[in-house]
């Protein structure tokens with residue numbers, strides 16, 4: 001079955017997308033709408049037959065059954081023996097969800113209510129620091145305990161009417177130093193966000209923040225909250241249980257923004273807008289569970305991804321939001337997609353027969369246009385591009401900016417597809433008065449191969465509800481791709497070895513030990529640092 005998709009994908013590489021668009025109702029057929037969202041994949045080389053083959057692939061992988069198993073609390077994360085139920089965190093429908101016979105929803109809703117009371121108390125000033133109402137919140141976390149809230153906080157800036165929120169993730173002391181500089185510890189709340197409460201970066205930063213606060217605050221722990229599954233460790237850290245917001249092991253780190261890990265976002269935008277974010281995600285869940293595969297947005301986004309990566313052999317994909325407030329979305333999606341699907345063995349431990357998830361990268365437009373789009377348009381490798389743009393911005397008095405933004409977004413997908421032929425380039429050079437060899441030479445530099453695929457996701461405006469829809473859309477896209485590849489999208493064993501070795505190297509760097517058990521290259525690097533440290 002993979003050989004069929006690979007053959008189809010490779011055969012289609014020379015297919016002319018412009019001609020494809022002119023025959024039949026491709027535009028009407030190669031898109032999916034859900035609510036106010038439109039996903040257009042007509043600017044690809046996928047034919048109707050190819051799409052059918054991809055849908056067959058999804059059916060053969062038992063996508064619908066596996067999706068239902070996830071939503072119904074089965075332990076589909078087999079290497080960790082866990083259910084996968086981040087969808088329960090946004091289930092505001094009143095439907096029960098069971099894990100091993102027990103309904104998880106009362107606990108989820110109780111924690112949501114506690115979060116809301118706490119967020120409101122901070123926002124209305126009834127929860128205070130030693131110096132008065134909280135003016136600043138510092139969220140300390142990394143990976144899934146950082147990227148979700150940091151991405152959503154930037155995305156929803158027009159809705160942020162609470163205290164300022166700052167995010168510290170990197171163990172590099174520069175990050176916490178630069179963040180705390182200028183903050184008043186007596187009016188700052190520190191949130192330690194860590195599912196495990198053992199992550200070295202987070203715990204190191206949390207201890208540093210506590211010392212910083214202790215310089216001016218008599219009871220620093222009283223201005224700390226914790227978001228974690230490890231109640232014993234949060235207690236050891238000294239955080240009162242009333243400010244600990246727990247969740248279960250069935251919430252994966254990179255899927256956790258919907259629950260307690262989203263507390264900083266809730267404090268910033270308020271519980272009502274946070275609920276809108278949840279309900280957007282929940283609506284996408286309902287669509288994913290109910291829509292036929294061919295009209296199912298996450299499924300078609302995933303199949304387009306499979307087509308480009310495993311089918312056509314394009315090793316990377318660019319996520320290009322024409323939305324400055326989505327500037328952290330590419331980083332968020334890098335974790336979501338690459339930590340989930342960057343695997344080389346299938347569920348049963350056998351080697352994958354095809355490449356796994358692609359390299360995901362990107363930047364907001366139009367900035368990227370002035371940086372790496374040169375390669376996208378004229379480089380020798382094809383990069384499928386995923387454009388995103390809102391029909392309207394949040395600044396009515398700057399509508400002309402938004403018009404330019406949208407024009408640029410649409411122009412890029414058009415340019416990628418159309419390209420510019422040698423004849424067209426020659427005509428341009430001739431019009432400038434060039435002739436002979438010089439005309440030919442200059443024209444060749446101005447040729448765009450074109451026929452390069454892209455997709456476009458358009459939404460009305462980046463509201464909390466729409467952001468919820470978009471994030472859930474991408475989560476389910478990752479799930480569908482993982483099911484088709486036959487991998488476990490919910491573990492992340494690949495991050496462990498580096499952590500172990502860093503733990504063994506830290507004491508070496510702290511002392512004069514040459515690290516005898518290390519390889520010669522690493523020993524030489526250690527020696528350099530030891531020679532140059534202050």
Ligand code: F6P
Nearest residue numbers: 142143144145194195196199253
């Ligand atoms: O990088 C590995 C990882 O486990 C991620 O999956 C996770 O989001 C991150 O570390 C942070 O983990 P924790 O929330 O337990 O501190």
